[in-house]
Amino acid sequence: MATLFTKIIAREIPAKIIYENDQVCAFLDIHPQAPHHVLIVPKIEIATLNDLTPDNIHYISALFLAAKHIAHDLGVADAGYRVVMNCNKDGGQTVYHLHLHLLAGQELGSFGV
Numbered sequence: 001m002a003t004l005f006t007k008i009i010a011r012e013i014p015a016k017i018i019y020e021n022d023q024v025c026a027f028l029d030i031h032p033q034a035p036h037h038v039l040i041v042p043k044i045e046i047a048t049l050n051d052l053t054p055d056n057i058h059y060i061s062a063l064f065l066a067a068k069h070i071a072h073d074l075g076v077a078d079a080g081y082r083v084v085m086n087c088n089k090d091g092g093q094t095v096y097h098l099h100l101h102l103l104a105g106q107e108l109g110s111f112g113v
């Protein structure tokens, strides 16, 4: 069964898509945790960070390159931003389609870790 994010990429579920290329798609998080909160997802279903392999690792580069472009487009590249990837339950993952959170627009503070 297709993941929620695959349905967003396919335009079957509405989302505010702000960036897309042949490998990734980026859209606004429905429950933003910062003034800018963007989710960047690969266009193939990789469930978690634990499912990365030499065959799909290039999607990680694509996610980070997209984050750099989006930060620039949002005008936050110089002020700064945070990228986060949650893995499984204890990591806070709720959607099992690999994704990078891009948070920006305010001073985000420290995790303490």
Ligand code: AMP
Pocket: 004, 013, 015, 028, 029, 030, 031, 032, 039, 085, 086, 092, 093, 094, 095, 096
């Ligand atoms: P995570 O908890 O790391 O798996 O992140 C999943 C993110 O997806 C959360 O920040 C949710 O707010 C976000 N989310 C869930 N459903 C949607 C949706 N329909 N459109 C956009 N973002 C969503």
